[in-house]
Amino acid sequence: MAILKIARMGHPVLRRVADPVPDPTAPEVTALVRDMIETLDDIGGAGLAAPQVHVPWRVVIFKVPEERTTGREGDTPLPLTVLVNPLVERIGDEIELGWEGCLSVPGLRGAVWRAARVRYTGFTTEGASVERIAEGFHARVVQHEFDHLDGILYPQRMTDMTLLAFVEEWQRFPMDLAEAAERMAEAAT
Ligand code: NI
Numbered sequence: 224m225a226i227l228k229i230a231r232m233g234h235p236v237l238r239r240v241a242d243p244v245p246d247p248t249a250p251e252v253t254a255l256v257r258d259m260i261e262t263l264d265d266i267g268g269a270g271l272a273a274p275q276v277h278v279p280w281r282v283v284i285f286k287v288p289e290e291r292t293t294g295r296e297g298d299t300p301l302p303l304t305v306l307v308n309p310l311v312e313r314i315g316d317e318i319e320l321g322w323e324g325c326l327s328v329p330g331l332r333g334a335v336w337r338a339a340r341v342r343y344t345g346f347t348t349e350g351a352s353v354e355r356i357a358e359g360f361h362a363r364v365v366q367h368e369f370d371h372l373d374g375i376l377y378p379q380r381m382t383d384m385t386l387l388a389f390v391e392e393w394q395r396f397p398m399d400l401a402e403a404a405e406r407m408a409e410a411a412t
Contacts, residue, residue: 226258227262227277229262229266229326230277231327232376232378236278237376240372241280241374242279243281248349254346255276255346256348259282270285270364271284271286272309275327279351281372287301287361297357299361301361307345310345312341312343314342315338315339317336317339318336320334320400331388332388333378333386334387334400335377336380343355344357358374382407386400
C-alpha cells in the first residue's frame with residue numbers, strides 16, 4: 224500500500240493517450256487500484272485516473288458524494304467505482320455548465336460544459352463488465368476522469384477563461400453559473 228505522487232499539469236504523462244490494459248484482472252492492475260484508492264482517500268476528491276499517478280494505463284476510480292447529487296434519476300450517490308478500459312458516449316444533445324477541479328491542476332476551479340447524460344462501460348478488476356447511465360455530477364465526473372485517459376485536462380475543455388479562478392477567490396466571490404451559461408448561449412447565437 225502506498226500514497227502515490229500526483230502528476231501536475233505540464234507533466235507529459237497527462238498529455239499522452241493512455242494504453243489499454245490487456246488483462247483487467249492482472250495483479251499489477253489490482254495493486255495499482257489499491258494504491259490509487261489509498262491516494263484518493265488521503266487527498267480527497269471525487270476521482271483519480273492512472274495517468275495522474277504517472278501510470279499511462281486506462282484505469283480510473285471515481286465516486287459521487289451525496290452532497291454533489293441532484294437526486295434526479297441517474298444522479299444519485301455512487302460508492303467508489305473502479306473501471307478498466309472505460310468507454311463513454313453521450314445520450315442526447317443536452318449540455319450543462321458546471322464547476323470542476325482537478326488534483327493535477329491544484330488550487331483552481333473552472334466551469335466546463337459537459338454532456339448532461341451519458342452511457343459508460345468498462346471492466347472491474349475482477350473482469351466483470353459494467354454498463355451504466357449517468358446524469359448530472361455523475362456524468363460530469365465520468366467525462367472528466369475518462370478525459371485524463373486521452374491526455375485532456377479540464378482547462379482544455381473550457382470555452383470561457385473568465386470562469387477559471389483560484390479556489391480562495393472563487394469562494395470569496397461566488398460567480399453565477401446560470402447567468403454565465405445564458406451569456407455564453409447568447410454570444411453563440
Ligand atoms: Ni482531474
